[in-house]
Amino acid sequence: MGRLVPAVTRALDVLELFLDGDGTLTSPDITRMLQLPRTTVHELVTTLVARSYLVVVPGQPGRYRLGVRSYQLGSRYAEQLDLAAEGRRVAREVAGTCDETVHVAILENLDVIYIAKVDSTHAVRMVSAAGRRLPAHCTSVGKMLLAALPTDELNLRIDEAGELAAMTHNSITDPDELRAVLAETRRRGIAVEHRESNPDVSCVAAPVRDSSGRTVAALSISVPMIRWSQEREADLAELAVKGAEDLSTSLGYRVGPR
Numbered sequence: 521m522g523r524l525v526p527a528v529t530r531a532l533d534v535l536e537l538f539l540d541g542d543g544t545l546t547s548p549d550i551t552r553m554l555q556l557p558r559t560t561v562h563e564l565v566t567t568l569v570a571r572s573y574l575v576v577v578p579g580q581p582g583r584y585r586l587g588v589r590s591y592q593l594g595s596r597y598a599e600q601l602d603l604a605a606e607g608r609r610v611a612r613e614v615a616g617t618c619d620e621t622v623h624v625a626i627l628e629n630l631d632v633i634y635i636a637k638v639d640s641t642h643a644v645r646m647v648s649a650a651g652r653r654l655p656a657h658c659t660s661v662g663k664m665l666l667a668a669l670p671t672d673e674l675n676l677r678i679d680e681a682g683e684l685a686a687m688t689h690n691s692i693t694d695p696d697e698l699r700a701v702l703a704e705t706r707r708r709g710i711a712v713e714h715r716e717s718n719p720d721v722s723c724v725a726a727p728v729r730d731s732s733g734r735t736v737a738a739l740s741i742s743v744p745m746i747r748w749s750q751e752r753e754a755d756l757a758e759l760a761v762k763g764a765e766d767l768s769t770s771l772g773y774r775v776g777p778r
Contacts, residue, residue: 522728530554530556530560531564531566531568531637531706533554533769534550534554534561534564534565534568534574535568535573535574535586535590535731537549537550537553538574538584538585538586538590539777543585543586543758544577544583544584544585545583545584546582546583546584547561547562547565547582547584548711550564550565557671558573561605561675562677565584569584569587571589572587572588572589572767573586573587573589573590574586574590575588576589582716599730599736600626600635600685602771603624603626603635603728603736603737603771604624604635604636605693606767606770606771607624607635607636607728607737607739607767608624608636608638609768609770610624610739610763610766610767611623611624611636611637611638611739611763612738613763613766614638614741614760614762614763615638615639615640616754618741618742618755618759619640619641619757620640620724620743620747621637621638621639621640621663621741621742621743622637622638622739622740622741622763623636623637623739623740623742624636624637624659624661624728624737624738624739624740624767625659625662625665625722625737625738625740626665626736626737627656627662628664629677630655630657630677630678631653631655631656631662632653632654632655632656632659632661632662632665632738633652634652634653634654635652635737638732643759651685654717655683655684655685655686655687655691655717657691657692657698658685658686658687658688658691658692658713658715658716658717659716659723659725659740660711660712660713660723660724660738660740661691661711661723661725661737661738661739661740662738663702663705663711663712663713663725664705664710664711664725664727664735664738664740665727665735665737665738665753666698666702666728667702667703667705667706667711668727668735674699674702675691675699678695678698678699679695684698687716687717687718688715688716688717688718688719689719690714690715690716690719691716692716692719707729709726709761710724710725710726710757710761711724711725711726711738711740712724712725712753712757713725714757715745720744720745721742721743721744721745722742722743722745722748722753723740723741723742723743724740724741724753724756724757724760725738725739725740725741725760725764726738726739726740726757726763726764726765727768728764728767728768728771729768729771729773730768730771730772730773731771731773732770733773736771737767738764739760739763739764739767740760741756741759741760741763743756
């Protein structure tokens with residue numbers, strides 16, 4: 521385990537004080553409760569206000585409450601808890617229909633993190649785990665999530681990443697090729713991966729949207745090549761879309777006619 525950073529620890533200590541009482545505090549309150557020097561508290565509070573984690577209580581100069589950034593972090597945490605729970609439920613339903621491995625994943629920078637997974641009952645199946653992180657460009661869920669990003673943000677992430685890592689001989693490593701694949705993914709509304717993260721597995725994925733219509737996750741179905749075919753791909757793509765729509769509905773998204 522790495523060394524704790526004292527300044528970060530103190531800043532978090534300050535924020536956690538606002539969980540008690542009426543949710544408002546002054547700098548002298550914080551100084552007294554944490555037994556910190558006044559100058560240190562002043563610097564911490566000034567920084568937290570500048571980053572919108574704290575705001576001045578209207579009409580009460582010198583008194584603070586939690587700011588919008590704290591709310592956004594809490595909302596994102598709650599959103600992902602609901603997404604993970606609902607994702608597991610829908611993944612079980614989809615896996616029960618096709619008896620293949622089903623994942624739900626979210627995007628973090630240029631990686632995907634699997635937040636839900638239900639295994640196939642077949643002896644030959646994809647081996648993975650919830651919580652696993654993979655390069656987004658090597659997976660169908662990742663392609664789906666990258667394709668949903670605004671063009672400027674997508675280009676920035678790709679440019680900052682530099683070299684695109686390869687997981688198999690089929691992995692995309694050229695940024696321009698990736699952009700072309702993502703454009704096609706965006707047009708079709710589904711993503712496909714052929715042996716790009718695992719040489720023996722292909723996958724299809726569809727987007728999961730929240731109540732605002734924003735793509736917050738993707739649902740995929742992964743199949744060993746011994747059970748894969750073009751006809752099977754089409755059937756599973758339809759099932760992935762249906763599963764993603766069910767999950768989107770549970771998150772408050774109103775699915776229109778296809």
